[in-house]
Amino acid sequence: MEKAASDIDHFKIYSSKKTQVIVHLIPITLTAAKYLTTGLENTYILLVENSLLMDSAKLEKIKKAIKARESAVIAFSGGVDSSTLAALAFEELGEKALAVTIDSPLFPRLQLETAARTACEIGIQHKTLRFSLSNAPYFSENTINRCYFCKKALLETLLEFAREGGFNVVIEGTNASEIKGKNRPGYRAIEEAGEKVYSPFVEFNLTKGEIREIAASLSLSAASRPSAACLATRIAYGQPITPEALEKVEKAEDYLLNLGFTQFRVRMHSNLARIELTDKEFEDAFRKKEIISRHLKTLGFDYVTLDLEGFRSGSMDEPYMRKRAEEIEEMEGE
Numbered sequence: 144m145e146k147a148a149s150d151i152d153h154f155k156i157y158s159s160k161k162t163q164v165i166v167h168l169i170p171i172t173l174t175a176a177k178y179l180t181t182g183l184e185n186t187y188i189l190l191v192e193n194s195l196l197m198d199s200a201k202l203e204k205i206k207k208a209i210k211a212r213e214s215a216v217i218a219f220s221g222g223v224d225s226s227t228l229a230a231l232a233f234e235e236l237g238e239k240a241l242a243v244t245i246d247s248p249l250f251p252r253l254q255l256e257t258a259a260r261t262a263c264e265i266g267i268q269h270k271t272l273r274f275s276l277s278n279a280p281y282f283s284e285n286t287i288n289r290c291y292f293c294k295k296a297l298l299e300t301l302l303e304f305a306r307e308g309g310f311n312v313v314i315e316g317t318n319a320s321e322i323k324g325k326n327r328p329g330y331r332a333i334e335e336a337g338e339k340v341y342s343p344f345v346e347f348n349l350t351k352g353e354i355r356e357i358a359a360s361l362s363l364s365a366a367s368r369p370s371a372a373c374l375a376t377r378i379a380y381g382q383p384i385t386p387e388a389l390e391k392v393e394k395a396e397d398y399l400l401n402l403g404f405t406q407f408r409v410r411m412h413s414n415l416a417r418i419e420l421t422d423k424e425f426e427d428a429f430r431k432k433e434i435i436s437r438h439l440k441t442l443g444f445d446y447v448t449l450d451l452e453g454f455r456s457g458s459m460d461e462p463y464m465r466k467r468a469e470e471i472e473e474m475e476g477e
Contacts, residue, residue: 202357205343206235212312212341214239216305218297219269220250221258224316224344224351226265226365227358232314233267242267243304245297247274248389249373253397261365274300276386282375283384287463289375290329298336318344320351369406370456379412379459395439402431406454414445419454 209215209232217232219225219242232240242265244250244258255271262269276282279296282289301313315333322330322345333340344354351370358366375384377392388411395409395416404424410417416439420428428435428449436447450458 201347201349201353205347205349206231208341208343208346209314210235212236212314214310215241215312215314215341216301216308216310217242217267218301218313218315219244219258219262220371221254221261221365221368222316222371223358223363223365223368224318224354226261226363226368227354227361228314228316228343229262229267230265230358230361230363233265238268239310240267241308241310242269243301244269244271245274245300246271248276248386249293249375251371251374251393251396253400254371257368261363264364272300272304276384285375285378285380285382285384287380287460288328289380289384290327291332293373293375294329294332295335298332298340302336302339312339312341314341314343316344316354317342318351318354319348372456376457376459377408377410379410380463382411382413391442391444394442395444398438399435402435403427408454408458409439410450410459411444414443416444416447417450418448419450419452419458421454425449425453 213236215232215236217225217229217240219229221244225242229240229242242258242262244255244262246255259269259271274297278300279293282292282296298313298315305311305313313336317330317333321327333342343349355366374389374392377396378384378388382388392409392411396407399407399409399418404420404427406421407424408419410419418428418435432449439447452458
């Protein structure tokens with residue numbers, strides 16, 4: 144059965160000459176594809192469905208759910224998840240949607256600037272709220288559940304602001320990729336908030352990849368923006384989280400960014416800096432190892448190391464997860 148042109152955004156045109164097959168992937172309509180192949184022998188048109196369009200029904204459900212809230216504060220960091228969410232909310236709610244960015248020592252200054260630019264790009268109203276670490280009891284102790292205490296305090300700040308501003312709900316951008324099989328105490332705080340905090344990407348099982356596709360279709364600059372996380376994730380569990388430690392990590396990462404590195408983390412273990420990079424940037428790091436080491440030591444690090452396993456999210460959780468897996472294995476063996 145032939146699909147309507149509105150359901151398809153790309154076609155593959157196969158043209159064979161003896162055993163040779165030439166494949167062209169071009170974004171045209173079905174009518175144009177037929178016209179281009181008229182009179183050509185051994186030529187076939189293969190309709191290729193764009194994965195985003197395949198999930199258009201899911202996207203429409205998300206938009207409908209957002210619209211049903213009537214007014215909303217969007218927890219907005221300027222990353223791809225919150226930017227996509229803000230764009231959808233602005234499309235559905237207009238001036239009844241407000242993007243709110245939390246300004247705290249946990250949030251790098253460069254990201255704060257990026258959030259402001261991205262909100263302007265989307266067209267949504269944007270406000271920045273100051274947040275002190277003292278508002279999050281137990282957080283600075285940096286236990287394995289630190290994200291729970293932080294997220295709970297942040298949500299309380301956003302909910303109070305929403306209530307005072309007459310907004311019906313706080314919408315946040317946790318996605319389906321983030322909550323499976325990992326240590327995510329922050330999401331527990333979201334669940335405890337109940338209907339006052341809405342997570343549409345989780346409800347409709349939208350993954351990080353799907354969100355990037357939506358962002359690209361909306362022409363958002365955030366579509367290809369590397370994933371980011373709060374600066375507290377750089378500090379080893381058990382090491383107190385202080386404004387001084389956060390500033391040290393932020394300056395180290397700003398320096399690497401200025402050197403041209405794209406996806407990385409500077410993890411802090413006491414006064415040792417453990418740098419995580421993608422494999423493709425290892426060689427560049429070795430070439431620049433002397434200036435990197437020298438600069439990070441001026442920031443207060445005693446040792447500067449390169450993690451051979453490379454960049455990965457949640458690496459600080461790895462010892463805990465290994466220990467937990469061992470405990471489960473022992474229990475099952477009894």
